[in-house]
Structure formats: C-alpha cells, structure tokens
Amino acid sequence: MNPKDISDAHLPYTGTRETLTSILSVQVTRMLSKNLSCQHKNKLLQVATTGTGLGLRGAKVTLHEHFDGSQELLWKKRKLVYSTTDKPQRQSLVADGKSVNAQVDKAVARRNTGHKPASNHPWRNMPVGKSAHDGLCATS
DSSP states (O other): OOOSOOSOOOOOOOSOHHHHHHHTSEEEEEEOOTTSEEEETTEEEEEOOSSOOGGGTTOEEEEEEOTTSOEEEEETTEEOOEEEEEOOOOOOOOOOTTTHHHHHHHHHHHHHOOOOOOTTOGGGGSBOSSOTTSOOBTTO
C-alpha cells in the first residue's frame, strides 16, 4: 500500500544540543538540607557556593542524569557546582575483650525481663474458660 502523501512530515530540530541532552536525561528532584547537601543513589551531593548560600537552603534542585553517565545539578535553570562523596555507613562500636561479657549479659537480661502483674492485678481476676460467665477465675 502506498501513502497518500509521499512528502516527509518530520520537522527539523531547531534547539541546541545541550537543550536536547537535558530533555532526554533522567531528571530527579531533591531538596537541599541546611548544609546544602542532598542524597541520590547512596551518594552525598554537597553544593559548593561562593557566599553563604542561604537562599539555597531547603531549595528544590533537579539532578539530570545523562545517558553517558554524567550528571548536572540545576536550580532555577542554573547549574550548581557540587562534589560527590560516598555516604558513610554507620558501624556499631567494637567491643574489646574485657567488655564483651558485660555486653552479652546486658543483652540476655534485656531479653529475659518480662513484666509479671501483681497478685491483686485485675488481669488475674478475669474469667478463664470457654464461657466468660461460668464463674471460673484465674486464681481459683
């Protein structure tokens, strides 16, 4: 089957290469903290400013991830200078040989301590059995 009109309907792209790259990137919105940092994919992004950067605190920024692996951080269509570091992992404190037994004893004591109500607690006087009205109590 032949087309009705054989002319090409595609229009040439008139924008710049940078605009096209920005349009085709994966865009993620983040909010900057008080110290002008945000997190993405377990990385910490720290914005570098020349002044105090008070206007950027709490600002929504857009991280553009391009297909070649490069990234841009934009705020109000302005590129921000930033550095990337790995997010530090929290580690538990290392116990030395002298304190290991004490820490294990504390953990065992915490696990085994249960609450036992007093003998006159209302829970002990609740009816037990198939019927709550058969007159049987937990103490009898």
